[in-house]
Amino acid sequence: MIVMGIDVALGRTGIAVLDNGELAATEVIVTSDKLPRYRRLAVIHQETLDYLAMYEPDIVAAETSASWQRMSGGSRATDEAMSQARAAVMVAVGNWAGHGMRFVELDVNDVRDTLCGYRMASKEQGQANLVARGFVLPVMTVRKRVGGYNLT
Numbered sequence: 001m002i003v004m005g006i007d008v009a010l011g012r013t014g015i016a017v018l019d020n021g022e023l024a025a026t027e028v029i030v031t032s033d034k035l036p037r038y039r040r041l042a043v044i045h046q047e048t049l050d051y052l053a054m055y056e057p058d059i060v061a062a063e064t065s066a067s068w069q070r071m072s073g074g075s076r077a078t079d080e081a082m083s084q085a086r087a088a089v090m091v092a093v094g095n096w097a098g099h100g101m102r103f104v105e106l107d108v109n110d111v112r113d114t115l116c117g118y119r120m121a122s123k124e125q126g127q128a129n130l131v132a133r134g135f136v137l138p139v140m141t142v143r144k145r146v147g148g149y150n151l152t
Contacts, residue, residue, distance in 0.1 A: 001019075001020060001058045001059070002017065002018070002019050002024070002055060002056065002057045002058050002059075003017070003018045003057060003058065003059045003060075003061065004016070004017050004018075004051070004052070004055055004057035004059070004060045004061070005017075005018075005060075005061045005062070006048070006060065006061070006062045006089055007062075007063065008044075008062060008063065008082065008085050008086045008089050009082065009085060010031065010037075010040060010041075010044075010081040010082065010084070010085040011030065011031060011033065012028055012029070012030050012031075013028065013029040013044055013047075013048070013085065013089065014026070014027075014028050015027040015028065015029070015051055017055050017057070024055075025055065027051055029043065029044055029047045029048070031043050031044065037081070037084065040085075041084055041085065041087075041088040042088075044085055044088040044089060044092075045088040045089070045091060045092050046092075048088070048089050048092035048093070049092045049095065049096065052092065052093070052096040052101075053096075056099070057101055058100075058101060058102065059101065059102045059103075059104060060093050060096075060101060060102070060103050060104070061103075061104045061105070061106055062086070062089065062090075062093075062103075062104075062105060062106070063105070063106060063107070063108050064105045064106065064107050064108075111126070112125075112126055115129040115130065116129050
């Protein structure tokens, strides 16, 4: 079973792919803040489609919007940018869903609770627990694409 987790953001959208519980790949979609927002969203959408086609996941998981809305501190600009980036990913996932894939939304605090035993664990504590469970976390991404161009 192939599971793709997507951590959505306007500047950097992270993707992790698990194949039968083993970390198989990590990717990041990077968009330049020099591009107009509509172009950044188009890049996120297209590259999400590209990665879905490349890895053909059985399940795609992403954070609920409530997760990052709580963490943004109520910043309207941040909420708007994240909502738009998430929409770009969701449309790509919706386009791909006809391939028999399931989509699940996860609350980041539930993930932290599962990994660390408490909901307010830091990102570093979550990473440490993944390593303790045998996951090898990459120091850098395998491949970065900025505005549709590969940077390796």
